[in-house]
Amino acid sequence: MSLVVLKLGGSVVTDKDEPETVDEAGLAAAADAVASLAESGQVVVVHGGGSFGHHHAADHGVSSETGTHDAAGVRAIHDAMKRLNDAVLDALSERGVAALPVHPLSAGARKEDGSLSLPLAATETMLAEGFVPVLHGDVIAHAGEGATIVSGDDLVVSLASGLGADRVGLCSTVPGVLDTDGEVIPEITAFEDAAEALGGSESTDVTGGMAAKVRKLLALGAPAHVFGPDGLSAFVAGESPGTVIRGE
Numbered sequence: 001m002s003l004v005v006l007k008l009g010g011s012v013v014t015d016k017d018e019p020e021t022v023d024e025a026g027l028a029a030a031a032d033a034v035a036s037l038a039e040s041g042q043v044v045v046v047h048g049g050g051s052f053g054h055h056h057a058a059d060h061g062v063s064s065e066t067g068t069h070d071a072a073g074v075r076a077i078h079d080a081m082k083r084l085n086d087a088v089l090d091a092l093s094e095r096g097v098a099a100l101p102v103h104p105l106s107a108g109a110r111k112e113d114g115s116l117s118l119p120l121a122a123t124e125t126m127l128a129e130g131f132v133p134v135l136h137g138d139v140i141a142h143a144g145e146g147a148t149i150v151s152g153d154d155l156v157v158s159l160a161s162g163l164g165a166d167r168v169g170l171c172s173t174v175p176g177v178l179d180t181d182g183e184v185i186p187e188i189t190a191f192e193d194a195a196e197a198l199g200g201s202e203s204t205d206v207t208g209g210m211a212a213k214v215r216k217l218l219a220l221g222a223p224a225h226v227f228g229p230d231g232l233s234a235f236v237a238g239e240s241p242g243t244v245i246r247g248e
């Protein structure tokens, strides 16, 4: 059975500029797409932080590299992500999807060099039993740093390579990776293909926006599609909307 890893960008399922606000229309469209994918194969969902995780992370001075030992701060970030995760799970379960949460804080960790170790037994067993695991960008224990942020994009890379995904999709608010004229770049095989056009994110985002996304997906070694909400149904249909990123 085919396995799809789909990331729902925080900017798709939340209003990124209003603290802790779900984008109901964006979430509904995304949940419809997951429901269609789940009818025909296995799917792992990952969602980003949007206006839930990033504001709290910035307030506590925590990023992917800079950690904290303040347990209250870690909980503030994690609890916000759990609230968003609950909203995503509710939207999926309303559509009959057997969605279950996997919280990275309780499952994985980072080594001193920043590399992510994400045990996959829970996710794998859920898939085998017909569930749809739903992970999320989170705060995670990091050797020597206390706890740092793990982005949904990092989780996608670990999941896709560890589980041997057949297709990877990242749904963001932009229709793909854009060139300096604002046109979608159809294919990226090296960072230089898009370096000039790759800035960070326009909103509060402690994990690096589109440039970091492209770097991580190039390291994946499997094709990944970056597309906007309008590309969701094409991705579900097995087409190739937006930008395809193929690592070496």
Ligand SMILES: Nc1ncnc2c1ncn2[C@@H]1O[C@H](COP(=O)(O)OP(=O)(O)OP(=O)(O)O)[C@@H](O)[C@H]1O
Residues within 6 Å of the ligand: 008, 009, 010, 011, 012, 047, 048, 049, 050, 152, 171, 172, 173, 174, 176, 177, 178, 179, 197, 198, 199, 200, 201, 202, 203, 205, 207, 208, 209, 210, 211, 213
């Ligand atoms: N060349 C580019 N093409 C497309 N988007 C770009 C480019 N350069 C910078 N960006 C920014 O990257 C953003 C997408 O990355 P971002 O990490 O915010 O997406 P996301 O995955 O939806 O959100 P989150 O990190 O909350 O999950 C766009 O909204 C845009 O502001």
Ligand SMILES: C=C(C)CCOP(=O)(O)O
Residues within 6 Å of the ligand: 010, 047, 048, 049, 050, 053, 054, 057, 077, 081, 136, 137, 138, 139, 149, 150, 151, 152, 153, 206, 207
């Ligand atoms: C800020 C937090 C907690 C999650 C970040 O995940 P991302 O939005 O996928 O980068």
